[in-house]
Amino acid sequence: MREVKVQPSVGVWDSGVGGLTVLAALRRALPGVPMHYLADSAHAPYGERADAFILERSLALTDHLIARGARLIVIACNTATAVAADALRVRHPGVPIVGIEPGIKPAVAASRTGRVGVLATTATVNSPRFARLLARHAADARITSVACSGVVKHIEAGDVDSAALRALIHRYCEPLRQNAVDTALLGCTHYPLIRPLWEAELGPGVQLIQVEAAVAQQAARLWAGTMPPEEVGGLRLSSTGDPGVLAQVARQGLGWLDVQPTHERI
Incomplete structure (x- = not known):
């Protein structure tokens, strides 16, 4: 052969x-x-x-x-x-x-106010590796981490602009708005594929970081x-x-x- x-x-x-x-x-x-x-x-x-x-x-x-x-x-x-x-x-x-891995270090460095949001999957947010990243790089920053269940499933189905997906994005961005973050980290490689939805929800005053x-x-x-x-x-x-x-x-x-x-x- x-x-x-x-x-x-x-x-x-x-x-x-x-x-x-x-x-x-x-x-x-x-x-x-x-x-x-x-x-x-x-x-x-x-x-x-x-x-x-x-x-x-x-x-x-x-x-x-x-x-x-x-x-x-x-x-x-x-x-x-x-x-x-x-x-x-x-x-x-x-x-x-x-x-x-989520770019905690560059996100914290980019923030003007020290208020940083992290949008990631449930497994990432709950992982020991993520906890170590926060301990190593968060310093005195105030980090708001959100587990965005369901978002990847929509993207994998080719659904990138439905009312259901927009409703999820709105819900997951709410804690970031409440905590007045000025920087949001897209902590899943799927998320930049719907970057306009995150931008529309968080507004021009929040910069988005991807790694x-x-x-x-x-x-x-x-x-x-x-x-x-x-x-x-x-x-x-x-x-x-x-x-x-x-x-x-x-x-x-x-x-x-x-x-x-x-x-x-x-």
Whole structure:
């Protein structure tokens, strides 16, 4: 049997379509580098799942991408990073693994008043990793953390502008308004896909912070030490769920009109 050659790539995965915001930043930081994005939409959202389930899926997705040529892994999911990043580094010590986590430090630094809101999933807000970030970086800032249950589910369904979603956004932004935050951190990679809804609800006096660029810069530094700069290739998008939703978000949200996502059963 002839051996199938796999192209070295950057493997990127998320619980669903939200990690496309990270992928976009990665493509800007590493133009021309082959990338494989995997959305676990069949099992999204992770934010309300048990830690054991999130860990199991994280191991399976990472193993799958590495088997298909990934030489660097980006976990484009705050929830999965909080639960599984350490275990993945133990399992794959020879593969650089970049996680994403709520940017408490840059949000606090950007705030004029020290009043910062954090919008994230239930699993992220309740994770020990998030508690450690607050202890390390919140300093004297007043942090209002809100677990935004249900938002990711709407985005994964391709529903990005319904009355039901707007009602959720209104409810979750209310504590931020009550506490007069001047800075709000979008602590889930799905949330920038509906950035206009957050902006409309919080108003022009509140600046929104997201951390995809910092993740991409870290990945670019690691890739430079992993693969030769001449390694170039295309973009592959795949989903464990309906690839049509992934295509819709990539085309409408990011303007990637020529993408053809495929389905993968993992």
